[in-house]
Amino acid sequence: MPKKKFIHFTLLLAFIFGASACKKNFPAPPYETNKSMVSDSAMVVSAHPLASAAGVDILKKGGNAIDATIAVQFALAVVYPRAGNIGGGGFLVYRSNTGQTAALDYREKAPGKADRDMYLDEQGNVIENMSTLGHWAVGVPGTVAGMFAAHEKYGKLPMEALLAPAIALAKNGFGITEQEASRLNEFQEAFQKVNDTPNAFIRPEWKAGDLLVQPQLAKTFERISDLGMAGFYEGETAQKIVEEIQSGNGFVSLQDLKDYRAIWRNPIIATYKNYKIISMPPPSSGGIALVQLLKMIEPYPIELMGFQSREAIHLMAEAERRVYSDRSKHLGDMDYYEVPMEQLLDSFYLAGRMSDFSMDSATISSVVNAGNFNLLKESFETTHTSIIDQEGNATSVTTTLNSNFGSKVVVDGAGFFLNNEMDDFSIKPGVPNQFGLLGAEANAIQPGKRMLSSMTPTIFEKNGKLFMVVGAPGGSTIITAVFQTFVNVAEFHMPLYQAIEARRFHHQWLPDEILIEEGTLTDQQKSDLAALGHQFREVKYMAIVKAIQVLDNGRLQGCGDPRNPDDAAKGY
Ligand code: DON
Numbered sequence: 001m002p003k004k005k006f007i008h009f010t011l012l013l014a015f016i017f018g019a020s021a022c023k024k025n026f027p028a029p030p031y032e033t034n035k036s037m038v039s040d041s042a043m044v045v046s047a048h049p050l051a052s053a054a055g056v057d058i059l060k061k062g063g064n065a066i067d068a069t070i071a072v073q074f075a076l077a078v079v080y081p082r083a084g085n086i087g088g089g090g091f092l093v094y095r096s097n098t099g100q101t102a103a104l105d106y107r108e109k110a111p112g113k114a115d116r117d118m119y120l121d122e123q124g125n126v127i128e129n130m131s132t133l134g135h136w137a138v139g140v141p142g143t144v145a146g147m148f149a150a151h152e153k154y155g156k157l158p159m160e161a162l163l164a165p166a167i168a169l170a171k172n173g174f175g176i177t178e179q180e181a182s183r184l185n186e187f188q189e190a191f192q193k194v195n196d197t198p199n200a201f202i203r204p205e206w207k208a209g210d211l212l213v214q215p216q217l218a219k220t221f222e223r224i225s226d227l228g229m230a231g232f233y234e235g236e237t238a239q240k241i242v243e244e245i246q247s248g249n250g251f252v253s254l255q256d257l258k259d260y261r262a263i264w265r266n267p268i269i270a271t272y273k274n275y276k277i278i279s280m281p282p283p284s285s286g287g288i289a290l291v292q293l294l295k296m297i298e299p300y301p302i303e304l305m306g307f308q309s310r311e312a313i314h315l316m317a318e319a320e321r322r323v324y325s326d327r328s329k330h331l332g333d334m335d336y337y338e339v340p341m342e343q344l345l346d347s348f349y350l351a352g353r354m355s356d357f358s359m360d361s362a363t364i365s366s367v368v369n370a371g372n373f374n375l376l377k378e379s380f381e382t383t384h385t386s387i388i389d390q391e392g393n394a395t396s397v398t399t400t401l402n403s404n405f406g407s408k409v410v411v412d413g414a415g416f417f418l419n420n421e422m423d424d425f426s427i428k429p430g431v432p433n434q435f436g437l438l439g440a441e442a443n444a445i446q447p448g449k450r451m452l453s454s455m456t457p458t459i460f461e462k463n464g465k466l467f468m469v470v471g472a473p474g475g476s477t478i479i480t481a482v483f484q485t486f487v488n489v490a491e492f493h494m495p496l497y498q499a500i501e502a503r504r505f506h507h508q509w510l511p512d513e514i515l516i517e518e519g520t521l522t523d524q525q526k527s528d529l530a531a532l533g534h535q536f537r538e539v540k541y542m543a544i545v546k547a548i549q550v551l552d553n554g555r556l557q558g559c560g561d562p563r564n565p566d567d568a569a570k571g572y
Helices: 007-021 049-060 065-079 143-154 159-172 178-186 188-194 215-227 235-247 254-259 286-297 310-330 341-345 347-353 475-490 496-501 523-532
Strands: 036-039 043-046 089-095 101-106 263-265 268-272 275-279 383-388 394-400 458-462 465-471 514-517 536-539 546-550 556-559 568-571
Touching: 036 568, 043 049, 043 065, 043 546, 043 556, 049 065, 049 159, 049 383, 049 568, 065 089, 065 143, 065 159, 065 215, 065 383, 065 394, 089 143, 089 275, 089 458, 101 143, 143 159, 159 215, 178 188, 215 235, 235 254, 268 286, 275 286, 286 310, 286 341, 286 347, 286 458, 286 475, 310 475, 310 523, 341 347, 383 465, 383 546, 394 458, 394 465, 458 475, 465 475, 475 496, 496 546, 496 556, 523 536, 556 568
Parallel strands: 514 536
Antiparallel strands: 036 556, 043 383, 043 568, 089 101, 089 394, 101 263, 268 275, 275 458, 383 394, 458 465, 465 546, 546 556
C-alpha cells in the first residue's frame, strides 16, 4: 500500500487555502443550525446546515422530495465528507402523498474479483484492517446510480439543477464547522497512510472556519452533470477510480463500475397498532429488525410500564437480543441468499421467539463464538436525511461510506473518498465486524453481492396518514435508535425533539450486555436491571437520529439530534 507523504505539497496547499480563506466570499460558520423547527409546507433535516439549505432551495424552486434528496445527497458529499458521499452507497425509502411507497437500494457491491476468504491469511485468520482501511476495503460505489434511478422515476427538476449546489460548494469552497475540523484532524495520519498524492483534506491542522475547496470533486460533478451516469461509471472518472484502486492493489475494476445498477425493491411493510411501518428490505437488516422489535413488544403494555422503567428497558432489551441473533444468522443480500423473510416477520414466529421471555430475569445470549469484540471502537459515521415536500411526498434516506471517511482513500484527480463497506460482510463466520456484529453464510462475501446493512430509513403512517420520517447513522445501533425514537413518541407521548434527545440503550445479542449512553440510567435503575441479570457498558453516545413528524394540526416538526452539533432542520 502506498505510504509516501507529501508534506511540502500539503503545506503549500494549506498556505494557498489559508490565504484565500481571508477573502470570506464563501459560506462560513456560524451557520444557522436549528435542531428543532416547525414549518407549514416542507422540511429538510440533514447532517449539515448547508446541505439542508440546498434541499430547501430546490423545494422552493418547485422541486419535489426526490429532487431535494438528490441535491442534499450531492451537497453532503461536499460539506460532510466523512459520510456524505459519491464513493459510497445507501438506501432511500419513499412515500408519495397518495400513499404509494418504494424502496431504492444503492448499496455498494463486492467487486467481481472478491471472494469469501479475501480478508484472511493463509492460516485462515482475519488480516487486521484489510477490510476497513485502504484500497482493499472498497466496495463498488452505488450513490450516483441511486440518484439517477430516483431521478428517472420521480424527479421533476433537471439533474443539472440538482447538482448545481454541490458544484458551487465544491468549486468556491465553504468554511468548515468546528466538528468537521476536529474530524479532519483526527484522521490526518490515516489519510497520509493510504494516499500518496496531495488532496483537499490533508493539512497539518484544520480549524473551524477554514475554507475547504474541492476543485477535483467539482470537476467530477461537472462530468456527471454533462454525461449522466457515464460521467461517473465510465470514462474519465471511472478511469481515475480504477487507477486509484490499482495503486493500492485493490479490487474494483472498470467492468464492476460499468455493471453497477441501483435496484428498486419492495419496501418492508407491516403494522404496529394503528401505525404502518414502511422500511428498507435486505440488503438492509433495518426494516426486518425494526418490524420484529415492534411486533415483539406489541402484546405488552409498554405505555403503562413507562419511559425507561425497569420493565420497559428489560422488555425492549430482550426483544433486541433476539432480533440481533436472527440478524446474524438469517440476513444477507436476497439476490444471493434466500432470506426467510415471511417467517422472520410472521406474528406467530415472533411470539414464539418471545415465549422464553420472563419479566423476572434476563435471558443469556448463547455463546456462538468466544470472540474479541471491538464494538464501537471507532467513532462512527454515516448520515441520514429526512424530507417532506410541500405536496406531502416524503423521503427517508441513509447513506454511508461506512467508517468516518470510509477507507480514507481519496480518488486522485477526482477528489472524493471511497467507502470501506466490504467490512459489513461477514469476513469470517463468527468474527465480529467493526460494530461487533456477527454474521454467517447469509452475509458471506461473493462477487457482485451487497453487504448486509443496519441502515433503517423508515416512514411511519398513523391511521393511514403520513406520521413520521426517521432514520439515523450509528452502525449496529441504528435499528435500536429508530425503534426507541418511535416508541418514545408513539407510546410515551414525547414531543419529537425530546424523543430524539432521550438517552438510549442497545442490546445486540452478542456481546451479552446492554450498551447505554452516558447518563442514561441512575445507579438505582442499573442495580434493578442488574438484579434481573443484565450487564452494562457505557458509551458516550450511539446513533444520531433525524426525523420529521406531521403534527396533529398538519404542521411539520423537523428535528436533528443534539448528539451532532451540525444537524440542521430547515423548513418553510
Ligand atoms: O450499513 C451499515 O450498517 C453500516 N455501514 C453503517 C455504518 C454507520 O452507520 C457508521 N456510522 N455512523
